[in-house]
Amino acid sequence: MAGIAGYGAFIPRRRITTEEIARQWGKDPGTIQRGLLLKEKSVPGFDEDTITISVAAGRSALARAGVSPSKVGALYIGSESHPYAVKPSGTVVAEALGIGPEVHVADFEFACKAGTEAMFVALALVESGRVDYALAVGADTSQGAPDDALEFSASAGGAAFLFGRDDPLAEVVETISFTTDTPDFWRREGEFYPRHGGRFTGEPAYFKHVSAATSRILEKTGLKPADFRFVVFHMPNGKFPLSVGKSLGFTREQMDTGWVVPTMGNTYSGSSPTGLAAVLDVADEDELILITSFGSGAGSDSFVLRATGLLRQRRGLAPSVRSMLDGPRRYVSYGEYAKYREKIIVNE
Amino acid sequence: MREVAIVAAGMTRFGELWDASLRDLFVEAAQQALTTAGVDRLDAMYVGNMSAGQFVGQEHLGPLMADHLGMGGVPAVRVESACASGGVALRTAFMEVACGGSDLVLAAGVEKMTDGADVTEVLATASDQETEVYQGATFPGLYALIARAHMAAHGTTEEDLAWVSVKNHGHGVLNENAQFPRELTVDQVLSSALVSEPLRLLNCSPVSDGAAAVLLCPLDQASQYTDRPVVIRGTAMATDSMALTDRRDMAFLDAVAAAGARAYQMAGIGPEQVDVAEVHDCFSIAEICCIEALGLAPLGEGRHCARTGETALGGRLPVNTSGGLKSKGHPVGATGVAQAVELFEQLTGGAGERQVADAEFGLAQNMGGTGASSVVHILQAT
Amino acid sequence: MPSPRYWREIPSRYRLEATRCGDCGRVSYPPRRICFACRSTAAETIELSHEGRVVASTVVHVPPDAFLMEAPYALAIVETPEGARMMVQVADCDPASVEAGMSVALEFRLIRKEGKGGILCYGHKAVPAYPLGGEAEAARRAREEEVAHA
Numbered sequence: 001m002a003g004i005a006g007y008g009a010f011i012p013r014r015r016i017t018t019e020e021i022a023r024q025w026g027k028d029p030g031t032i033q034r035g036l037l038l039k040e041k042s043v044p045g046f047d048e049d050t051i052t053i054s055v056a057a058g059r060s061a062l063a064r065a066g067v068s069p070s071k072v073g074a075l076y077i078g079s080e081s082h083p084y085a086v087k088p089s090g091t092v093v094a095e096a097l098g099i100g101p102e103v104h105v106a107d108f109e110f111a112c113k114a115g116t117e118a119m120f121v122a123l124a125l126v127e128s129g130r131v132d133y134a135l136a137v138g139a140d141t142s143q144g145a146p147d148d149a150l151e152f153s154a155s156a157g158g159a160a161f162l163f164g165r166d167d168p169l170a171e172v173v174e175t176i177s178f179t180t181d182t183p184d185f186w187r188r189e190g191e192f193y194p195r196h197g198g199r200f201t202g203e204p205a206y207f208k209h210v211s212a213a214t215s216r217i218l219e220k221t222g223l224k225p226a227d228f229r230f231v232v233f234h235m236p237n238g239k240f241p242l243s244v245g246k247s248l249g250f251t252r253e254q255m256d257t258g259w260v261v262p263t264m265g266n267t268y269s270g271s272s273p274t275g276l277a278a279v280l281d282v283a284d285e286d287e288l289i290l291i292t293s294f295g296s297g298a299g300s301d302s303f304v305l306r307a308t309g310l311l312r313q314r315r316g317l318a319p320s321v322r323s324m325l326d327g328p329r330r331y332v333s334y335g336e337y338a339k340y341r342e343k344i345i346v347n348e
Numbered sequence: 349m350r351e352v353a354i355v356a357a358g359m360t361r362f363g364e365l366w367d368a369s370l371r372d373l374f375v376e377a378a379q380q381a382l383t384t385a386g387v388d389r390l391d392a393m394y395v396g397n398m399s400a401g402q403f404v405g406q407e408h409l410g411p412l413m414a415d416h417l418g419m420g421g422v423p424a425v426r427v428e429s430a431c432a433s434g435g436v437a438l439r440t441a442f443m444e445v446a447c448g449g450s451d452l453v454l455a456a457g458v459e460k461m462t463d464g465a466d467v468t469e470v471l472a473t474a475s476d477q478e479t480e481v482y483q484g485a486t487f488p489g490l491y492a493l494i495a496r497a498h499m500a501a502h503g504t505t506e507e508d509l510a511w512v513s514v515k516n517h518g519h520g521v522l523n524e525n526a527q528f529p530r531e532l533t534v535d536q537v538l539s540s541a542l543v544s545e546p547l548r549l550l551n552c553s554p555v556s557d558g559a560a561a562v563l564l565c566p567l568d569q570a571s572q573y574t575d576r577p578v579v580i581r582g583t584a585m586a587t588d589s590m591a592l593t594d595r596r597d598m599a600f601l602d603a604v605a606a607a608g609a610r611a612y613q614m615a616g617i618g619p620e621q622v623d624v625a626e627v628h629d630c631f632s633i634a635e636i637c638c639i640e641a642l643g644l645a646p647l648g649e650g651r652h653c654a655r656t657g658e659t660a661l662g663g664r665l666p667v668n669t670s671g672g673l674k675s676k677g678h679p680v681g682a683t684g685v686a687q688a689v690e691l692f693e694q695l696t697g698g699a700g701e702r703q704v705a706d707a708e709f710g711l712a713q714n715m716g717g718t719g720a721s722s723v724v725h726i727l728q729a730t
Numbered sequence: 731m732p733s734p735r736y737w738r739e740i741p742s743r744y745r746l747e748a749t750r751c752g753d754c755g756r757v758s759y760p761p762r763r764i765c766f767a768c769r770s771t772a773a774e775t776i777e778l779s780h781e782g783r784v785v786a787s788t789v790v791h792v793p794p795d796a797f798l799m800e801a802p803y804a805l806a807i808v809e810t811p812e813g814a815r816m817m818v819q820v821a822d823c824d825p826a827s828v829e830a831g832m833s834v835a836l837e838f839r840l841i842r843k844e845g846k847g848g849i850l851c852y853g854h855k856a857v858p859a860y861p862l863g864g865e866a867e868a869a870r871r872a873r874e875e876e877v878a879h880a
Contacts, residue, residue: 013822013857046800047821047839047855055838059780083840083850092852096744096838098777328860330822339799346799469794476817478739479760483817483841483853484790484797489805492788500786500830544805545789545826593759593807593815594766598786 002127003168003305005067006314008060009159009277010053010139011264011324014043016337018152024334025147032152037238041155041265043337044141048156050079051089053139053270055096057160060318061135062097064169065162069098072162073131075105076122078114078138078269079158080187082107093137104131111185112234113295114138115269119161120301123172126163133164140268143341145193153237155265159273169311170280170289173304174221178213185296196296205298206236210244213300214292221304225249229287232258232275234294236266257282258291263325269295276305278321283307349446351567353577354727356385357689362558362677363527370404370460371416377559377682378417378456385563385573391450393417393424396437396457397681400426402470404463413456430474431630433457434684435714435723438562439583442725445564456561457686459679467555471680474717476591488552488631490592490718492544495633497598499546502648506546509632510537511654513550513674516629519661520671522701527556527677551632556677560686576696581709582615582726584608590720603722604641604713611711611724612643619643622665622726623707624694626687628715629672638713639667642724661702669694669702684714688725695729736851743853746778746836748814759814779873780836781859782810789825796842804828808836808856822857833859 017040019029033039044053054077062069075097077089090105104125108117115138122134139158144150163172184205187194197205210233218224225231231250233241238261245255258275267274272293279289285307292302319327338344358380360373368376374395382388395413400406410424427437434457441455461467472481475490498504514534520526532550540550563573570577586606589595596602612618619642627642629635640650644665645658653659659667670676670690673683691710693699710727741747742760750757751765752772759778764771787806790797797803804825809815820828821839834856841853 045821047819047841049840049850051850051852052837052839059838092744095740096852098745328822328858330824466795468792469796472794480817481794482851483805484793484800484803484819485805485817486790486792486794488792489788489790492790493786493805493807496786496788496830542789542791542802544791547788589766591817593817598807 001171002123002163002165003171004161005133005164005168006061006063006065006162007160007169007277007280008057008064008318009157009274009321009324010056011157012042012044012048013329014045014340015040015329015331016043016334017331020334021152035239036152037262038152038265039262041153042157042267043332043340044156045340049083049141050077050081050139050158051083051092053141053156053158054089054093054137054160057137057139057158058093058097058135061160061162063318064314065164066314067133067162067164072099072133072135073103074122074125074134075099075103076108076118076136078108078110078118078136079140080109080111080114080268081140081142082109099135110299111295111297112236112268112271113293113299113301115159115273116293116301119303120175120177122161122163123175126165133162135160135162138269138273140270142268143193146343150196153266155267157264157267157274158270159277161273167310168308169314170305170307173306174217175301175303176213176217176220177299177301178209178216179299182298184298201296205296206240206294207244209298209300210234210292210294211248213302214248214290217302217304223288223304227288228254228290230257230279230283230289231255232272232279232291234272234292235259235261235275238262260321260325274321280307280311281315281320281322283311285309285312350448352442352445352564352580353567353570354562354580354688354692355565355570355573355577356381356563357561357692358384359525359560359686359689360558361525362556362679364462365557366462368557370400370406370458371412373460373557373559374413374456374458375416377458377561378454381454381561381563387452387563387573389452390419390422390454391452392444393419393422393454393456394437394441395424395426396434396455396684397426397459398428398430398433399470399473399680400460402473403465404460429721429723430716431628431680432684432714432716432721432723433681434560434686435712435725436585436684438685438688438725439585439723441564442580442583445566451565451569453564454561455564455685456559457682457684458559459681460557461555461679462557479591479593486544488547489544491631491633492547493592494598494637494718495546498633498637501599502651504636504651506538507534508636508651508655509546509551510534512629512632512635513537515654515660516668516672517675519669519702520675523671523676526671526675527554528675547631553630553673553678556679558677558679558682560682560689562685562688562692577730578692578695579728579730580725581728582611582724584610584614585721585723586610587721588719590717592718601637601641601719601722603719604638604715607722607724608642608713611726615726617709617726622709622711624669624691624704625665625667625711625713626670626690627667627713629668629674630678634715635667635672638715642711642713661704666704669699669704684712684723687712687714688727691727695727733849736849744838746780746854748776748778748812749773750776757812757814759816776812778810778812778814782808782834782836782856784828784830784832784834785809785815786830787820787828806856808834819855820857821855835859
């Protein structure tokens with residue numbers, strides 16, 4: 001059965017606390033933290049972007065898989081912050097990883113679910129036998145507008161998954177996608193920050209699609225929430241995933257490992273993929289994993305995976321998500337944050 | 349090879365010379381030399397210049413300067429070896445006279461740095477573009493790495509570095525052409541802004557405009573132009589790897605040592621016979637490394653020389669009596685020739701308050717980049 | 731930066747391709763056609779390890795325009811287990827904490843942008859070698875030894 005042959009993640013090492021941002025705009029940090037369940041988020045440096053994050057995550061994925069890059073037949077990068085407007089991120093990542101030149105490369109976008117998009121296609125390509133291995137990455141360095149709710153959560157990071165046919169670390173049991181046209185969050189060409197519909201992004205957008213995709217995959221596989229050891233949802237903030245999980249019948253314990261948002265923030269296309277990586281860092285043989293992403297616009301991809309015994313053997317070959325979240329990091333002030341996120345106007 | 353003499357010298361003041369263009373600077377210095385020698389013709393010209401193309405958008409300096417000097421028609425060419433351009437122009441002019449090709453050759457250097465270019469970026473092109481500049485290295489950054497290596501190998505301190513600037517300013521205050529003719533204290537140096545650790549603003553030579561020129565002819569024709577010619581006894585050049593990462597020993601300037609050894613051999617003297625020297629103190633650490641490489645101070649001991657006064661006026665071996673690049677200024681392409689101008693003054697008894705008594709042999713060491721090229725001249729008084 | 735020049739350098743910048751002299755064994759980074767040590771043209775292409783040690787470092791306070799917003803930054807000469815030396819910035823740490831002998835990892839980073847509309851130029855930077863923990867750390871040490879003795 002096809003599945004994940006290798007996986008990796010990367011989270012930039014700078015952080016800014018919710019408190020620091022709240023203070024900037026005269027908001028009460030306590031209220032924000034309780035409302036969004038966010039403590040801090042990652043901040044990319046000038047030298048970090050979707051491409052560099054994808055390379056770091058991709059290197060870990062290849063290391064865990066023990067597969068030569070020359071065997072990778074397809075590479076897809078899903079992001080809503082591709083460094084170029086026109087010129088693929090994937091070609092740079094491929095060259096950096098030593099993949100190609102006989103490789104199919106494409107960039108994906110679908111707001112926050114561009115990563116799982118890429119995973120869906122990579123999986124399908126491998127299942128069809130068209131390629132032996134396909135690498136799918138979800139990574140972002142997205143912006144949140146100043147003094148907007150999203151500024152507390154928009155962060156940087158990503159995860160990569162190498163799909164293969166034989167001896168995966170986690171088999172993919174099933175996958176579905178659920179999509180409608182819902183204008184909950186968007187960014188027009190040339191605009192620096194995205195815009196959103198406020199409370200409209202909740203019920204009709206996030207909750208509707210995540211619930212629908214999850215319900216349908218449960219139906220399709222005949223599985224119940226209690227059958228799963230781990231569940232991961234897209235994490236636009238700390239609250240939404242816990243809320244949707246509860247409403248679908250999952251327990252806090254099932255959600256905990258993949259709930260990385262309180263100290264990472266929302267890495268958009270990297271969000272649920274990184275949660276999945278965190279789960280793979282600890283999952284035991286035969287444990288079932290469910291992941292449902294959400295991308296505004298809107299849609300959700302859902303996957304059911306089963307961990308194999310190989311996972312325990314291989315996962316130590318690259319850094320774990322927790323070692324990146326809890327490991328060496330540096331806190332920045334709002335001024336430094338504004339500098340790194342290029343919110344400060346400078347002459348060319 | 350014929351014996352070659354310097355028979356006249358000229359230079360502009362060094363500094364931020366807003367009123368003078370690249371051409372103006374060159375003409376002023378060159379004309380001084382020509383007038384002093386009473387000469388209205390030239391057989392050839394060599395123009396030392398690092399980066400007029402990047403600084404002021406002007407290449408093709410040979411014919412341009414010949415044109416503006418009123419020497420149109422004369423064979424003239426621009427010579428480049430980054431900050432050693434001036435010294436190499438002198439060496440090339442020497443060769444032309446020595447081989448019998450010409451009897452009257454002008455070796456001049458000029459640089460116009462203050463017309464608005466990004467100086468840091470332009471100067472960085474003297475280092476390795478692909479591996480150093482690309483990564484964000486600056487010139488001070490590269491010399492800072494050399495300083496760190498020297499500190500690790502020999503215990504050199506930031507105070508040692510400061511003393512080099514202080515000593516050279518003590519000389520520059522006596523030089524009417526110097527850009528910064530004023531004294532400095534060690535405290536002032538150590539509290540100046542950091543440029544690239546451990547180098548501070550006052551460890552770094554300034555951005556300057558300026559030009560210098562010397563006139564060369566065969567020694568046996570020198571009396572036509574001057575009573576006191578200075579003979580070029582030794583000239584030598586050596587190169588080393590461009591990137592610091594490829595150097596044999598980051599704390600030692602191999603090219604300077606090699607050029608020095610060849611020059612000493614050609615001149616038939618040793619370091620102990622040098623009475624006065626001009627070395628390339630683009631950064632304080634450079635002077636320390638240069639005097640060690642030239643055998644003017646024992647390896648690892650160079651760091652003490654400025655503080656003890658050994659290399660100050662009145663000391664064992666005055667180094668950079670002109671004020672050096674630090675106090676006199678460093679219009680890049682002009683520096684190598686300006687060093688020769690200072691030695692010419694010293695060896696003809698014309699250095700005024702900076703005069704080293706009875707100076708017979710003078711040595712000039714001009715260096716390009718982080719030591720990838722080095723040219724040494726040894727001059728003798730007559 | 732003109733595209734062709736950047737494109738030619740992709741193998742050395744992206745994959746740390748270097749040449750090992752077939753005669754004297756000296757490793758040159760970036761690749762060279764003629765060995766600096768012995769002038770041999772017998773070169774073998776290798777890819778350097780993504781780790782090394784700092785040989786010397788400085789902190790650049792006055793940067794070129796392209797790096798204006800990033801100063802002060804640490805700049806260092808790093809030597810890989812293969813014996814190759816490269817000049818890189820050291821990121822993700824207090825620049826003042828970088829010192830000779832420090833272990834570093836080499837990570838793929840955006841080095842510079844050609845202004846607002848030009849190409850993006852990638853390469854590698856060093857970061858302090860944070861302990862990876864557990865098996866990953868042991869695996870890294872084993873790799874370092876293997877390469878150094880190769």
